[in-house]
Amino acid sequence: MNDMTSRRTGGRAARRASRAAPLNDDLRPVRPGLTGGTYTPLTEDGMTRIDRAALDALEQIGLSGAPDSGISQMTRAGATLGDDGRLRFPRALVEETIANANKEITLFARDPRHDLHLAGPRVHFGTAGAAVHMVDVDGQNYRDSTLQDLHDAARITDRLDNIHFLQRPMVARDIPDAFEMELNTVYACCAGTTKHVGTSFSEPSHVAPALELLHLIAGGEDKWRERPFVSNSNCFVVPPMRFASESCDVMEACIEGGMPVLLLSAGMAGATAPSTIAGAIVQAVAECLAGLVYVNAVKPGHPAIFGTWPFGLDLRSGAMTGGSGEQALLSAGCAQMHRYYGLPGGAAAGIADAKLPDMQAGWEQMCSNVMAGLAGLNMVYEAAGMHASLLGFCHESLILGDDLIGQALRCVRGIEVDDETLALDQMREVCLNGPGHYLGTDQTLARMQRDHVYPTLGDRTSPREWAENGKPDLIERATERKEAILAERSEARFDPRLDAEIRRRFTIHLPA
């Protein structure tokens, strides 16, 4: 044991030296766009049957509620309008649409380092949602969320390595006017982070002014169209199988303006979608395929994310639940269907039903996040910060989510098997000629940073060290980090002249 201790001390010094060297980005143990796909909840036969049922649903049931413009575009493409007002989609039209749709999308970011390349089973985690409450951990209160809360979430996201994009996670309830709220949402998000931003619009007339704002930020419409760094999260459908007419108009305006579209079908399994996991996936797939036909009828190849977002329901109470195993399966199954079609896709994971960032929140958020990642979901939305089944957003939880998702990403990265990692030579050396242990070997040190994810706030001390450190509280440490981030000067903030120009043109509710 003494011998072991002295050897370990030598190892420690070497580890310290090795740790001092900074890591290049490409050596970081986890990164955006790691490749998932090792988890396949559906069999090949299961996927084929889901596909067939979805195509049957589109051909036989179809969707109601399309706006006139959509009816005109989709019937021109080959859909048929029934006497019952439902648009039906022949199998050939859907299959042709899938074949010709945009299969590899780049979601640009103001800072190109944060561009997201959606293809195959590449995985990205980020925020999303429309929480109406801010969760104050200090005092354990739910209060109305504000524009400042949203901007702070953007600023925090900007600093977290494992939160790869910011889709608006909460509603600025301090701005009563819908147009001003949505425009300020775009401002607050973009002024807080240079990562890709997602947002939504309640009326088509809000799109043009928002594009004007985005042109200003981009430095001109051409620059915006070259690298659109905001996507439109679009609830184009009201499940079951009904187009949301106004959202469809918004979608057409966004396509016209060069903005990528997230085709979001958010059914509730047991309420607005079948209560079975397979059935909810069938309906979500059918609806998103209809959306894909729509988008490609308006503009062939326009970037669209296949947003099958079925949510779970607690059937005892009839209330939504997002932290369940059923939810994790819903999203992972959807991810596999995205791969089946080869379409860039997104779904919801990481939702906690827990009201606070407690143990329940930890297990709920990890379950669906790691399963979505392992299933190869391109865009894992709502992955951090969401509580109370999407009703509350919490900054501390967002910060802790960065640790949680870092670990999930390590799992997505998986197990490398090659001659070096199999380590037979090393085993031979250590057992036959060496010290009888692997501490401080060159191979161990070389992989110390490249292969291992270390938590930022997660605590790995021994009980003794932990007690000596005053038993640090996880939430308090997250609050400290939040305050440190918000005290920094944001690198995402706009140039003062640009900001002044924006403020001359629009009513901006954030202080300059």
Next chain:
Amino acid sequence: MNDMTSRRTGGRAARRASRAAPLNDDLRPVRPGLTGGTYTPLTEDGMTRIDRAALDALEQIGLSGAPDSGISQMTRAGATLGDDGRLRFPRALVEETIANANKEITLFARDPRHDLHLAGPRVHFGTAGAAVHMVDVDGQNYRDSTLQDLHDAARITDRLDNIHFLQRPMVARDIPDAFEMELNTVYACCAGTTKHVGTSFSEPSHVAPALELLHLIAGGEDKWRERPFVSNSNCFVVPPMRFASESCDVMEACIEGGMPVLLLSAGMAGATAPSTIAGAIVQAVAECLAGLVYVNAVKPGHPAIFGTWPFGLDLRSGAMTGGSGEQALLSAGCAQMHRYYGLPGGAAAGIADAKLPDMQAGWEQMCSNVMAGLAGLNMVYEAAGMHASLLGFCHESLILGDDLIGQALRCVRGIEVDDETLALDQMREVCLNGPGHYLGTDQTLARMQRDHVYPTLGDRTSPREWAENGKPDLIERATERKEAILAERSEARFDPRLDAEIRRRFTIHLPA
């Protein structure tokens, strides 16, 4: 919306009625022995290479440290003893051993309802470990664990549906004598639960008296041998590649006594095993294959669990860590190798590095538990209650772990795809003829209990209800449940006459 509300009320009444009917065991949404295997972190080629490297290691490096009896048995079977004192295993011997080994094991329980059938990718979760501290959540203290703590853990385990077995999770540090401690451990576990029990012995001489105790409990040696309800967790190897001589002697005594053996190889990746995930798996597989040769040389077909338990290390500090993504991959990769060989196997998951049942504990425990389950690990050891990287055990965390594992089991159960679950007919009915929603349909109600796992302590209320309920604290609710369980009369306790007989024969430290 009003229409929706009134319909929902109807749905609620129907749900309430449906909920009143008790569920048969076979209709419970999750059960012991659900089938995993949808998650495959290793490719076919990766598994083949790990197998080849492990067989090379056995043939070329071999293991040192076997006791004389083991050398004699294993050389008789075909192993060769080198001048360097290492036993080497020809490929043919290992392959023949695998072919003839016991592939389907039943781990019996005192109550046959709790028997565990280890075969294929059937998944069971339970406790294990040798924590030296009890975590008191009240006051957040780590203190020495006692026999009473262990007995209480057994009694709590007995009442938790998703904790399928009790391997001794902590050490009774209030009993200084090793023999009395180990014998009282068997007593405290068996007197607390009728589920399968796992335990360990530090010296071969402790086995015979423990067997005598077990014969008493079973009602005779024949009854014990018919349904041995205790297995021996045996650290037969000190990684890297060295037999633990004394534990091997214990193992031989247990085999002789008819006790199933868990062949436990607990290397630390980066210290006593290679730092790479693949390398640590190779070494663990090689070591357990050597153990399998040993067991089958002593008694062909004796039930043995392939216990590849590589642990992670925080390479910055050199301290063990069990809550990492690397740990989750280690155990899931091992599970896949068990399937590769068709051998019943176990590994560690569910370990928290967190000192308390906080958000970190939640994400750490879920990550490795759900991945182990999806990978089809037969025996998920250390799945609940373990904190501080195995140093502390917590009753409240064990209770919350039941919720967490229930959710993980729901994920293991997976997505059923058949005509009923695809729900195309239901979708047609609801969209074309029906109310436009699925609330309260026969199909929805029928699946309300059979398909959905509801948390016991996990909170799904709305922020308003939660506030009205006084913002219940998760840990406090777990403490209440603990106190309620421990206030009940235990159904596992021994008949008073049997208990008196045991106490005449042995010094039992628990009050009668």
